Amino acid sequence: MNDLTTAQLQRQNILNNRYALQAAEQHLQLGGVVFQGQTVFTKQQVTALFEVSDATVERYISNHGEELKGNGYQLLKGKNLKEFKDLVDVSLINEGNKAPLLGVFSFRAVLNLAMLLTESERAKAVRSRLLDIVMDVLAERTGGHTKYINQRDEHYLIASFQEESYRKQFTDALDHFVVENQWKYVRFTNLIYQCIFRENAAEYRQVLKLAAKDSIRDTMYSEVLTLIASLETGLAHELEKEFKRLGRKLSMQEGAALFGQFESHPLFKPFILDARTKMASRDLEFRDALHHKLEAYIQSVPEADFDRFLGETSKSLEDRLSDPATLAVFKRLKDR
Known part of the structure; x- marks a missing residue:
């Protein structure tokens, strides 16, 4: 398996495997907030989770924006933003309560970021556990026989x-x-x-x-x-x-x-x-x-x-x- 931080194809294969993602959400217990039927994370939560700075997360959003957006990173605005702000504690929103836009990560996008971050030991641990989960799910669902x-x-x-x-x-x-x-x-x-x-x-x-x-x-x-x-x-x-x-x-x-x-x-x-x-x-x-x-x-x-x-x-x-x-x-x- 290639280094996930540099191997986009392998990252996307993991993120396209919803059975592995379901198992990962159950086993990793990363937290987050349930919003409109899915678990999402604010940037404040992501920086705390991976023990990195706000500027680091912003740099990855800038450099890998299309990949992250394709896997669930989104900007909330208008009615959606108001609904989200009414749901969560203001301390989770480091952009300030008056910001017209708020970036949130889906669970899938958080895993995507974890597979990109090179500065975080926490992200490295998530990557390692995620690879184990992917292999376990494949073995469980195929009975261990991938040849056929x-x-x-x-x-x-x-x-x-x-x-x-x-x-x-x-x-x-x-x-x-x-x-x-x-x-x-x-x-x-x-x-x-x-x-x-x-x-x-x-x-x-x-x-x-x-x-x-x-x-x-x-x-x-x-x-x-x-x-x-x-x-x-x-x-x-x-x-x-x-x-x-x-x-x-x-x-x-x-x-x-x-x-x-x-x-x-x-x-x-x-x-x-x-x-x-x-x-x-x-x-x-x-x-x-x-x-x-x-x-x-x-x-x-x-x-x-x-x-x-x-x-x-x-x-x-x-x-x-x-x-x-x-x-x-x-x-x-x-x-x-």
Whole structure:
């Protein structure tokens, strides 16, 4: 884990994880005032909490204003300010009772500031405890198994089922339209992997520290599986079309050249960008796995993804397979 004071992406990942924030609010007991349904802190409270000066807090607000505002720092004015002043002791407002504006920090913004402050030992202690809480929440909600966290997504099973069907079309096309070669399945599968995430199967396995018995596709996110399926069925179609045009099977080189033309179609660009971004960002956050060839695509993981993999709609694969509604969907797909 990078130093949070200099790593904005890691800071935002923590702040986007509402399950970690709920646990942190419960365990850290930082105080604050309940205002309009949420806990907020005045600058006076923040300076006391972190044992720093007013000028220090102002400097961080000035230097990191957009980040702090994005995580709940706000200026109260007008009706909201009057309501807040009526609620709290005037001693908590060091701007003076007549100030037309008052800056307040949400709990999330206070944690944001704690991850920025380098001058405060108290902030350093909060950072350390916060990292422990994040890891504890992840372990608790996944049962300690993040290797297959992708399978907790409610869309995973359908994507996996459909990809298997398209995979059969793909391997059949290789059988019928490409000359015999013991490496052709590995070769064309790796071409698809390299097209999407710039890694072949062996490299992907190494990044995720997978054992020889582990299935690569069992660890892939639903969006990645769907894109693989699109490339597989599309390539199968192109191989058949070229086979008919030539009146013979394609050589390995001809098949690879055909795929090179196929993958360069502009249609795939936004989907490949999306898959690279999701895979690189999620794997770094949830699996502590860095895809070096995709570093440029890493972004903070959005709040919706924490709900998707840790929230109420996420379930283990075993739980989903025992759900009658899920089994009914599979039966309909199979009977189509």
